[in-house]
Amino acid sequence: MTKGNHIGGDNLVIEDLNFAYSNNLKIFEKLNIDVKPGEFLAVLGPSGCGKTTFLNLLAGFYQPDSGTSQLRGEAITPEDPHLGYIFQAANLFPWLNTIENVEFGLRMTGMGPEKRREIALKNLEMVGLKGFEEFLPNKLSGGMRQRASIARALCLEPHLLLMDEPFSALDEILRDKMNDELLQLWDQLGQTIVFITHSIEEAIYLSDRILVLARPPGGIYKEVINKLPRPRDLRETKSSELFWEYKKELNNLIQEVQAQAPLDESEIAELELGAKNG
Amino acid sequence: MSAPAVEMKQDKKLDSDKEKITGWVNVIRNNASWSWVSLPSLFLVWMLVAIPFESYILPQPWEVADEAWNEMMFPTVSEVMDDDGEITIIPEADRPSVWKFIAKGEPSNALAHLFRGELWPHVGWSLLEEVGGFGAAIIFSVLFGFLAGFFKGFREYIVPLNGLFMAIPPIAWAPLMVIIFGLGYTTIVIVIFISAVNPMILTIMEGVLQIQGQEVRAARVLGARKWQLFLYVYLPASLPFVTAALRIGFSQAWRALVAAEMIGASVGLGYMVQTAGEVGNSRLVLLGITMIGLFSYLFERTLFRPIEKRYEVWRLE
Numbered sequence: 001m002t003k004g005n006h007i008g009g010d011n012l013v014i015e016d017l018n019f020a021y022s023n024n025l026k027i028f029e030k031l032n033i034d035v036k037p038g039e040f041l042a043v044l045g046p047s048g049c050g051k052t053t054f055l056n057l058l059a060g061f062y063q064p065d066s067g068t069s070q071l072r073g074e075a076i077t078p079e080d081p082h083l084g085y086i087f088q089a090a091n092l093f094p095w096l097n098t099i100e101n102v103e104f105g106l107r108m109t110g111m112g113p114e115k116r117r118e119i120a121l122k123n124l125e126m127v128g129l130k131g132f133e134e135f136l137p138n139k140l141s142g143g144m145r146q147r148a149s150i151a152r153a154l155c156l157e158p159h160l161l162l163m164d165e166p167f168s169a170l171d172e173i174l175r176d177k178m179n180d181e182l183l184q185l186w187d188q189l190g191q192t193i194v195f196i197t198h199s200i201e202e203a204i205y206l207s208d209r210i211l212v213l214a215r216p217p218g219g220i221y222k223e224v225i226n227k228l229p230r231p232r233d234l235r236e237t238k239s240s241e242l243f244w245e246y247k248k249e250l251n252n253l254i255q256e257v258q259a260q261a262p263l264d265e266s267e268i269a270e271l272e273l274g275a276k277n278g
Numbered sequence: 279m280s281a282p283a284v285e286m287k288q289d290k291k292l293d294s295d296k297e298k299i300t301g302w303v304n305v306i307r308n309n310a311s312w313s314w315v316s317l318p319s320l321f322l323v324w325m326l327v328a329i330p331f332e333s334y335i336l337p338q339p340w341e342v343a344d345e346a347w348n349e350m351m352f353p354t355v356s357e358v359m360d361d362d363g364e365i366t367i368i369p370e371a372d373r374p375s376v377w378k379f380i381a382k383g384e385p386s387n388a389l390a391h392l393f394r395g396e397l398w399p400h401v402g403w404s405l406l407e408e409v410g411g412f413g414a415a416i417i418f419s420v421l422f423g424f425l426a427g428f429f430k431g432f433r434e435y436i437v438p439l440n441g442l443f444m445a446i447p448p449i450a451w452a453p454l455m456v457i458i459f460g461l462g463y464t465t466i467v468i469v470i471f472i473s474a475v476n477p478m479i480l481t482i483m484e485g486v487l488q489i490q491g492q493e494v495r496a497a498r499v500l501g502a503r504k505w506q507l508f509l510y511v512y513l514p515a516s517l518p519f520v521t522a523a524l525r526i527g528f529s530q531a532w533r534a535l536v537a538a539e540m541i542g543a544s545v546g547l548g549y550m551v552q553t554a555g556e557v558g559n560s561r562l563v564l565l566g567i568t569m570i571g572l573f574s575y576l577f578e579r580t581l582f583r584p585i586e587k588r589y590e591v592w593r594l595e
Contacts, residue, residue: 059499078498085499091492094592095514104510105500136592149496156501 009038009192010072010082010159012058017067017219019057026217027053031067033211033220037159040186040193042203042226044250045213046258051196054213055164058194059085071160081109084158084191086166090145092137098148099124099133105156116155123151126185143174150182154189163195167202176234179206183232200250204228205237210246212253215260222253337561342568345561349397397550401569404535404547407463411470412531418471419478419523424512426479427486437483440476448473448534452541465542466535473534474527481526485519486512517589525582529574536570 012035020026027050035041045051056062058069060077069076076083092101099117102124106116124130127147137145146166153161167175179202186193197203203210207226214221228242237243321339328336337345379385426433448469455465489512497511539548547566554562 061495061498078495079501079503081501083499085496087492087496089492091496093493093496093511093514095517095589096592104497104502107510108497108501108503108506138592152500 005189007157007189007191008159009036009190011035011037012069012071012160012192012194013073014058014069015067017057017069018065019053019062020065020217028057028064028219029217031219035192035194037192038190040195040206040208042195042197042207042210043213044197044200044203044210044254045221046254047198049213049257050216051198051213052164055085055162055194055196059083059162081156082159084153084156084161086146086150086153086161086163088165088168090137090142090149092140092145092148092152094137096137097133098129098135098137098140101137101148102152102155104152109156119155120151123154124148126154127151127181143170143178146170146178147181150185154185159191161191161193163193165196165198168197168199175202180234182206187231200247200254201238203250204243204246205232205234210250212250212257215257221257224250224253334558335560337564342561342564346397346565346568348395349562349565350395397565397569399545400547400550400566401573403463403543403545404539405573407466407470407539407546408528408531408535410463411467411535412474412528414467414471415474415478415527415531416524418475419482419527420520422475423479423482423523424486424516426483433483436479440480443472443476444480448530449537449541452538456542461542461544466538466546469538469542470531470534474531477530478523478527481519481523482516485516485522488519489515517585521582521585521589524585525578528577528582532570532574532577 012033014031014033017028017031018026019028019031033041043051043054053062057064058076060069060075060080060083071080071082078085092098093104096104099120102120103116106119111119121130121133124133127150129144129147129151132140132144132148137148140148146169150166167178170178183206195203195206204226205228209226210224212221212224213219224246226246228237228240228246324339328338333341422432422436426436451472452465452469455468459465459468493511493515494507497507502510535546536548536551539546540552543549547570551563551566551570554560554566
């Protein structure tokens, strides 16, 4: 992996945000979050508590019923150039090859072909995909696809990266590796990251702060400040006492959330459907 | 990466020899297709079935081929109308033919009669009608198909109409069109258009609805504006089902064309088959049928297959 230039992060503020799919399916009530520039925030929660909805609201794919979510004091739209979004599936465009995929965002800005190729190549190299420029997405492995999608997002030098369980489709070994690489990238580039996951260990390993979402309707159940020292190393971090303390604490919190008046199956289905249709 | 590369080099010679052998075995194994049997078997059945029949009732394939040759190459003036309006049938021996001109030692006359057969106007007009009707159907179905895919209201409005038109056999419109527009080009083009445009609109609409929301969202967070979404996401993503729609539309149009020409035309392959049937010329009927099938096949191979090949590569398994 080659070194990237520091980009820096923006301040993300969510104030009194309310959101409901319908009258009897309220998801968030009075949600307040303040993410500092360059902070790595992990969001944890059992399935059906609105993790993806949360990210969709942040990105501006959904409009909140009331309240605001602002990046550097401005309301966020999906098209915001300061916003990068990494999806659970890589969502590469299958008709474009890897380098064309990575260039896509730059192409949308109207940048000339030579300049955007140069930037795309740099980013592709940064995620370790040099030599795969001409490959079509269906010829790449799952991990490589996700790397390409990260490079694609980084080309626009976003100040805020929203990541929706980006490595959950990968096997554990690859996932650990990708997490390490992500930390290295973040260390160099310094963006604000909001990282959704359902893996407690992943959340602890990566983040500065962990939010545990409550059962809907609600917001944040509890917040855990992660004081593990950086730079982190997976083996070292996992062998530290603090890591296991956090893990125990978060385990308990998740259990508590699950013990809250649970949603029934149909509500979860509706929630997931809503998330998909948006 | 470097260690396996060295190993690979050492084994390269051996591998290439092995590959030559296993390669050919695989070529045979993988490419052993039985499709080459289908056409010959059809001809074989045709020949067998035709044996008990007189040639003028059910001719053999080669007799049709002979007919094709004549129809393509030479003007067959078999009837002559004199000034009083009386029709005289010219005996076969007196008809002009390339062979006779050659035999007579008049090569320039022979050349002048080449490719002057009566088949060409029929083929030409049929193709022109197909281009007109199918072409109009492409423009309308792409426009309406995308609109119906994007806008729920328009979709709800147009789908019942498509269903209605698809429930009516297109040929049923032919007599009405003959009354309004008379025999000829306009009538045929309208019938073709009606038959092709409805399934095409539905196919394109279904395809637009299927374009993954995820790809669109990925493009949006990369800053794509509305027109860019259309140009760089919807358009390339729609290529597979637009091709499917073209295919469906073409075959619908071609069928309707032949049927419509039997009712509302004075030239064209359908008209040729119809009139040849009326005078009991089974060779010409079979020639017409063969030509209709042949053009369908040619369009498939030269137009639709190449387009399909382009997107087959990137389609995810």
